[in-house]
Every structure is written in structure tokens, then in C-alpha cells.
Amino acid sequence: MTAPSRTELASTWPPTAAVAKAAGHKQMSPMKAIREKCLDCCCNQPSEIRACETVKCPLWPFRSGTHPYTSARMKNPLQETDFTESEAA
Numbered sequence: 193m194t195a196p197s198r199t200e201l202a203s204t205w206p207p208t209a210a211v212a213k214a215a216g217h218k219q220m221s222p223m224k225a226i227r228e229k230c231l232d233c234c235c236n237q238p239s240e241i242r243a244c245e246t247v248k249c250p251l252w253p254f255r256s257g258t259h260p261y262t263s264a265r266m267k268n269p270l271q272e273t274d275f276t277e278s279e280a281a
């Protein structure tokens with residue numbers, strides 16, 4: 193039995209756990225997947241992920257591996273005060 197081609201794997205939409213496994217993926221959370229992508233983007237240098245200034249990248253808010261929009265975090269007034277220019281300095 194031959195391995196399925198990329199075209200065959202991609203034809204399953206949306207991807208299932210079985211097709212992801214056949215493509216060589218390990219089961220992981222979306223947050224872990226984002227972190228893995230950022231490591232790939234930064235040549236496996238975690239310090240470069242932290243320093244990433246590509247703020248328009250859709251993954252940027254999630255690059256630490258921590259979800260910034262959980263209800264608990266959104267309710268934390270110390271963390272969720274408006275970010276101002278003075279804080280950026």
C-alpha cells in the first residue's frame with residue numbers, strides 16, 4: 193500500500209484527525225501549533241519570537257503560547273488597561 197499523495201491528503205476538507213495523522217502531524221492544541229509555527233518562522237530561536245516586531249501577523253498576539261483573550265485575562269483590570277504610547281517607550 194502506498195502513502196497517500198499530498199493532493200489526496202488535501203482533498204479531505206476540513207482536515208480530520210485521521211488525515212492529519214496520515215500527513216505526519218501529531219495531535220496538538222491550536223496554541224501549540226501557533227507556537228510551533230513561530231519557532232519555524234524564527235529558526236527555532238525562542239528569543240526571536242519574543243522580539244518579533246511583525247505586529248500585523250495574525251499570530252503575533254499568540255506567539256508566547258499564551259492565549260491573550262481568555263475571559264479571565266480580559267477581566268483582569270491590571271492586564272487589560274488600555275495600552276498607551278507612554279508604555280511603549
Ligand code: SF4
Pocket residue numbers: 229230231233234240241244245246249250251252253255
Ligand atoms: S508572530 Fe512573528 S514569529 Fe510568529 S509567525 Fe508571525 S512573524 Fe513569525
